[in-house]
Amino acid sequence: MQDQLSALLAKASAELPGLKARPEFEAAKARYVGPNGELTALMKQMGTVPKEQRPAAGKLINETKTQLQAQLDAALARIGAAELAAQLGPAVDPTLPSPDVGPGTYHPLTLVREEMCRILRKVGFVVADGPEVETEYYCFDALNTPSDHPARDEKDTFYFPDSARFGNVSKKTPEEKYLLRTHTSSVQIRTMLKGPPPIRIVSPGRVYRRDTTDATHSANFHQLECLYVDRNVTVRDLKALLDYIFASLLGKDTKTRFRPHYFGYTEPSFEVDLSARHLPKVKKEWIEIGGCGMVDPTVFEAVGYDPDIWSGYAFGMGLERLAMLLYGIDDIRYFYQNDLRFLKQFA
Amino acid sequence: MKISLNWLKDYVQLDASVDEITRAITFLGFEVEGVQPTGAPKLEHVVVGEILTRARHPNADKLSVCTVDVGPAGGVKTIVCGAHNCDAGNRVLVALPGAVLPGNFQIKESKIRGQASAGMMCSPDEIGMGSDHSGLLILDGKPALGTSINEALPPGDTVFDIEITPNRPDALSHLGIARELAAWFKLRLMYPQEKFHGALADEGPRPDLLAGVRVDAPEDCPLYTAHVITGIKIGPSPGWMQERLKAVGLRPINNVVDVGNYVMLETGQPLHAFDARKLGGNQIVVRRATDGEKIVTLDGKERTLSSRMLVIADASRPVVIAGIMGGENSGVSDDTTDLVLECAIFKRQSIRWTSRKVGLTSDSSYRYERGVDPHGALEAAYRAIDLIIETAGGRVVGPAYRIGGDIPWQREIVVTHDYITEKIGFDIPAEEMRAAFEALELTVTREEETEHPARGPAWTVSIPSWRDDLDRPIDLVEEVLRLYGTEKIPVTAVTSPGLLVDDDPIVLFNRRVTDYLVGHDFHECVNYTLRPAKEIATWVSQTAAQELALANPFVEDQSHLRPTLITGLMESLRLNQSRGVTVSRLCETGRIFIEHNGQNLECAAAGFIIAEPVGARNWLRREPADFYAVKHHVGAIAAIGGVDLNWQPLTPVIGPYGWQEGHSACAGDMADGWVARFGLLNLAMVKSLGIEGKVYAGIFALRPEKLSAAETRRRYSDFSLFPAAWRDLALVVDTAMPAADVEKTLAKVARAATGNAFSVEAVSVFDVYQGKGLPDGKKSLAFNLVFRSSERTLTDDEVNAAFTKIQRDITADGKIAIRA
Structure with missing residues (x-):
């Protein structure tokens, strides 16, 4: 199981940083931690783990889950930042004049x-x-x-x-x-x-x-x-x-x-x-x-x-x-x- | 009026400097508009010299080195000169070393740019003869070399040009001003002493010269005196008299005319001299003219008279427009030997009316209009007789006429020291106040203690006949203050008790509207209220335009009150465009005049225009203004004026207005006290004014009284904290149907559909479509409906149920369809 978990983490850290848009991310997230996700599947295997190994396995799963979540959060933050950056367009030249008329003046x-x-x-x-x-x-x-x-x-x-x-x-x-x-x-x-x-x-x-x-x-x-x-x-x-x-x-x-x-x-x-x-x-x-x-x-x-x-x-x-x-x-x-x-x- | 200082000195021993006298006149209450030195002042070491040679100064382009011969005053001198006209042969005034010119300018031997100079050649201003500094004063008539300036030029005088306020006709004379200055400087006033006192020559009456004087209109002529002087010889008046007359701007004519003017300028009493032989029937009749009667006045113009005008006539015809101007037919000429001298008092109102009606004023009418001392006439006549006999010879023969003259004059004012102190707010000692009265010949006939002796005495002040302006105690306050010196009024802090009142509502309205518009990038303008008739017709009906017309416009293009502010703003726009200045947003607040039910209403108004910024080129494009932009601003202004435009029906603008049909709207009615118009200005009208580009405009006007109504305090109403439910609905209607009508119907249907269960918070149009997919003549309006409950979160089911009902009910009358 440890190998599977490690593989999962490795796969995530290879894939997640490359995600560009929010739908891709949501799909990837589902694949890892969704109800049918890989981590979820592994967690379901807990039942098959011998009793004496369970605490160690549980700990391992929790650690993996935490790390995976951190990777997901980082990816989401990166995508969010990219989305905002996309709204900006090129930097302004603050020295250009405003085309708006005014200001108004009192007589x-x-x-x-x-x-x-x-x-x-x-x-x-x-x-x-x-x-x-x-x-x-x-x-x-x-x-x-x-x-x-x-x-x-x-x-x-x-x-x-x-x-x-x-x-x-x-x-x-x-x-x-x-x-x-x-x-x-x-x-x-x-x-x-x-x-x-x-x-x-x-x-x-x-x-x-x-x-x-x-x-x-x-x-x-x-x-x-x-x-x-x-x-x-x-x-x-x-x-x-x-x-x-x-x-x-x-x-x-x-x-x-x-x-x-x-x-x-x-x-x-x-x-x-x-x-x-x-x-x-x-x-x-x-x-x-x-x-x-x-x-x-x-x-x-x-x-x-x-x-x-x-x-x-x-x-x-x-x-x-x-x-x-x-x-x-x-x-x-x-x-x-x-x-x-x-x-x-x-x- | 012009006053000669030398002349004043006949009546008061003035030693003060010209500056001090100017100050005195000013603070006595007469504005000194000019002080003109004439003639030459007394100067030593300033003599006549002739320029012998002129050479360029070796070290200065603009200077010359001249040799000047001053004859016995020192021979030939070398003098450096900067004037353009120091040419050889000119006789000029030379200030030699030792001379002190006005302004304490001491002349010494000196070196100018290395060149010795033994004096200075003078320009008029350097010797105090005016302000001319353009070159040397060149002397005419070759006066002898070395002659002192005071022999070469007429003696110096100073002429004050003084504005006499209309309440002080007594000051329209040298004696009057001398009286004031004597009071100011605490000097004695010396009156001229008349020699003639009414004694007639022994030869007996001369009815062949003057047989009778009759006053038919005593109400307009309370006193008429006439004296006959025979055996006079017309000639020039003496030099001293001519000099004085010239100094104060009068042209000397002959001894008799000059004496008349002289005595008028001395005493303020106008006089008139007739040639006795030219008086038909040897008669003088003071009467009203007959309508249409004509006279040619001394200025050569024929004047048509009317029955309200007073004339002096002989047996058959008018010879003088009384108190204003004599006729050509009876004046003194070179061969006159017998005079009739008139000295009269005419009623002010009569002279003023006639003078204005005939369009003729004279030194005489100016004084009569303001009021002549009713008790000074005879003395003035005697003074003139003295001077005529002195300058033209002759003798006074009978009969002398004096008709009327019982003009009552007795005026006393009782005033207390306390009263004056209370009015001025600071202390002036009682003795000083009393001295002020006495100095002005306001004789104190009685001084008494009052109830409060500590607060000073009460005076009974006798007012002389020439001070008709003094009538009440308050008038004496001014006299005291004048002589005390208004410059000495003590300085204090301002006191300011609050009065618990606010600014006028119109002022608040204008201020808030201007703040709003300037805050929205408008430039505030100020335009004239009076506009041309032609322009008015573009904006209001012909009858309304007539109501706005002035009775007496001054110029053609300012003949009517403005019915709108837009025209002025358009003129400002045009001016800026024509000067190549890009301008878009202009605004103005001010009064306009709106015809309503056959009468004008003066309204407070705020207007603005938004023009295409012609000539403006920008690196970044902005959407141009449109109808809805001006609708927004008009709505905001109306709100400041207390009108919520959202609840007002809007109608298209019709009539002879400057608005573009189909692109403008109006609201309100003067019956309600307000009106708003806004939209696109008529394209053709704008073009005809020479203005480029489209112009949107808006104006809101209201009766000032409407603003005075107390504002009702707004009440807070509760709002829901539960979430809203939104539904969109597109409706198809005839293109002509106003969106507001559809919205109103929809809102009504929606409210009916939701009933008491929950509320329709808003119904607002968010899309308007016309064209492909819709039948011709139809448009689609898409509305957003907002539902909300104040008690709970709405469920989809209940909202849907209501929405379904709305969709069914909205189509009920067949005018509105749901867009498929």
């Missing part, structure tokens, strides 16, 4: 807007939104802009015909005209009319001016405005906000300064200059970045807030202008052409 105006919103969010401003088609009341009247103010002229503001109807843009009075908002301040009015103070909003959005398109002007552009209404809001708080915004955007040593100015909806009003040392392509020491002021009591009265109780500030700036300054872009039209070579530069 620079989105990047700047979102960065500003994140900065403002940290100090409690939430993003508010309102319609781009507005009415004279929300865009002008409520903002202390008299009816013969030049900004309301048809030369400067886009109007819709009297017959135009906008189902989801509410009018204050039936007579007033629809127009394209000239600033996002109308969002301030709608927000204040919606509920009582305190209010702390930032309203980025698209605005329209009837203007010749050139390197610095565009028929539509984007603004970002902040409004804060609460008790005891002061000029000093406004200055603190502006300092905070631009220090966050451009670095701790960035400074702002206020110059007195005039806007109908704020009193006092200021223009805001930014120390320009961190901006590319700007040679001046200071550069104008936006306008701000304390909300005029007239505006509070228009929205039903008591100006003796509430005070607030507002700040507004052009997003294109900010993006142009931050990135050193010198033509506003590039924002609206969407040349991929432009878009890919900011992601």
Whole structure:
């Protein structure tokens, strides 16, 4: 029996390493250890072995079985590895470019807007939104802009015909005209009319001016405005906000300064200059970045807030202008052409 | 407006440097748009010289060595010069050693590249006369050699170009700016002293020159004054006046006209002079024009007037569009000897309306529109009379007219130190606040203690008639802050109490959609909202297009609101293709306008296109995009907008749209507040735009209000941990039958077949076949059915039983057959 077992092992070690595929292997396995396999046959012979030889024979069979199983396992592992290797194909050249398009890119105006919103969010401003088609009341009247103010002229503001109807843009009075908002301040009015103070909003959005398109002007552009209404809001708080915004955007040593100015909806009003040392392509020491002021009591009265109780500030700036300054872009039209070579530069 | 520094110095003793004055004007609240030095500054050792010879510098190509004769100032000098125009014969300005040029540039004898140079020949910018650095300043008219610059050139001045905000018409004059600067520098303001105070010549009234003045429209003309000056002689105005007018950009005309302009620029009060002999009937009538009445204004243009416009007329015809511009028919000419001088107050709104309507503005209308000091008119008239008599001779004769003028003005504002402190948020001493008022001629008529004496006094501040912009305590806060200096507002940390509110739902929608699309390799674009009419017609019906039109477009190709985002993206695609830039995936979020039931709805929208990447050649091929790719993206975007597109019926796109029939679909309705369209763009339309290759697109739009609805919280539902059983079933149907309908029927049949015993977890199509082996007009859809029980492992028998029943029932209505 020992000879038979040895022969069996020898046969297996000769055959098994040569097996290439799983069916061959399964067939071979059956031949050795299957119910009709050779080892099984030998094991069945145990009965014929004299009793005193049985322990030795049993031990021998077990050893053989173990060795055979090891050989089978090795063969199976080898076949399995070969199968996986077959799935691979030749090695890749990792230096070849991916043929897939992309990655996608955010528009620079989105990047700047979102960065500003994140900065403002940290100090409690939430993003508010309102319609781009507005009415004279929300865009002008409520903002202390008299009816013969030049900004309301048809030369400067886009109007819709009297017959135009906008189902989801509410009018204050039936007579007033629809127009394209000239600033996002109308969002301030709608927000204040919606509920009582305190209010702390930032309203980025698209605005329209009837203007010749050139390197610095565009028929539509984007603004970002902040409004804060609460008790005891002061000029000093406004200055603190502006300092905070631009220090966050451009670095701790960035400074702002206020110059007195005039806007109908704020009193006092200021223009805001930014120390320009961190901006590319700007040679001046200071550069104008936006306008701000304390909300005029007239505006509070228009929205039903008591100006003796509430005070607030507002700040507004052009997003294109900010993006142009931050990135050193010198033509506003590039924002609206969407040349991929432009878009890919900011992601 | 242009302001001359020399002129300002008539009213305030300004010793500050130009830079300090510029800063002062800026922080007083007037933007300085330019500072232009004119004439020559006071400089020593800068004299006239003539270049005698010019030779090349032996050691430098771009330099010349010149000999220059400066006459009595030092004879012939050798000077190295880098300018192109240092040619022999030119008379130029020579800065000799010892001269100190602007910017503290000290001139010394020196060696330039080994060549001695005894001074410098000057370009305009080197001597502070503008920014021209292109060459030497060549002097005209052969001034004598050695003459000082200050004799050879007109005296220096600095002209500030200042933007005056519309609330400050009082600053539209030299006196107004001087008042502000006097307050800033704490100096005294000196008003011009008039000699004429209304005394008329003894010779008695001259009705032959002016017989009567009548104001028919007092509501538009609250004050009208007229003085008659006889015996004047028209001629050029004196040099000092011409110089000042020229410095601020006005062309001198003659003594009378120049005085009118001068006094307007001094005081802000416009004036007008008539030739008395040209006033028909010796009458002045201030009235409304009649409709269709005509006047030829001084600029030579005929203007047609209407009945809302105010004119100054003689007995028969208008001679001036009031406050805006005079007529050719009545102005002063070279032979004028008798003048009628008008100095009036017109209503702002009337002037503004007329000016806009006629399309005519002037220095006069600019000031009237913004508001002229109602109590300064007479003084301005007297000032002008002084100057006319001084420059043109003559005498004032009667009768003098003053009609109206009882314009009430008494304004006092009570403000407390406490109030101002509360608004600005930091301390300014009470004395400093009070001083600020006084410096601006806002007289404090009373100072009182308040209930809280520690918080400072209350002031009663009297507002002068030229400061109509000051009306409320808050307006005085700005005055204090202006004079205190807005640069000195203290720095503090920002305070930020939370307000427990989230960003607007539209903002969140746009942000999430953009994140999704950019994450799927799209490039975000921004396009204009206004689009051309022609393009709109491709996308919406004609009536809808009409609704989108602006009343007053600025340019033809931006006349309508956009009804879709696709057109802008197509334009971006075309631009990139035309520039040879390969582009495939573009997206945009923004507002679009959709007509619904005869009215427009402003909608939030997200759109994208996937174009064939024309021009892209790749070593490894990728499958091109198809309809189902854009369906996938639209579904994802709709989900962000709260719409599950899987449960929505899809219909083919019909109508005048840019979509390709049979290869596009739409879902939703504005009645539900949203709409989605997606698929292949019309091939012919794409081609007509000059775009190469197929373009797939998708757009999802919804009413912003729809997003405002509170989201309902999702609820978890239990899922089975037992194994599933799978069966496949191929069905044959008409090719026209939508797969979704077959699927729906199959799912229904399957659910009926399994009953309550176990559930049909999924029915999904995995193969679509048409062609050989099937009859014409038929297609095969192969479905995979997944069965599962939540309580046990299903047996083959029960699944088979259900599957058999499904196969029997699905064919029941005859529209669906089992594929053999």
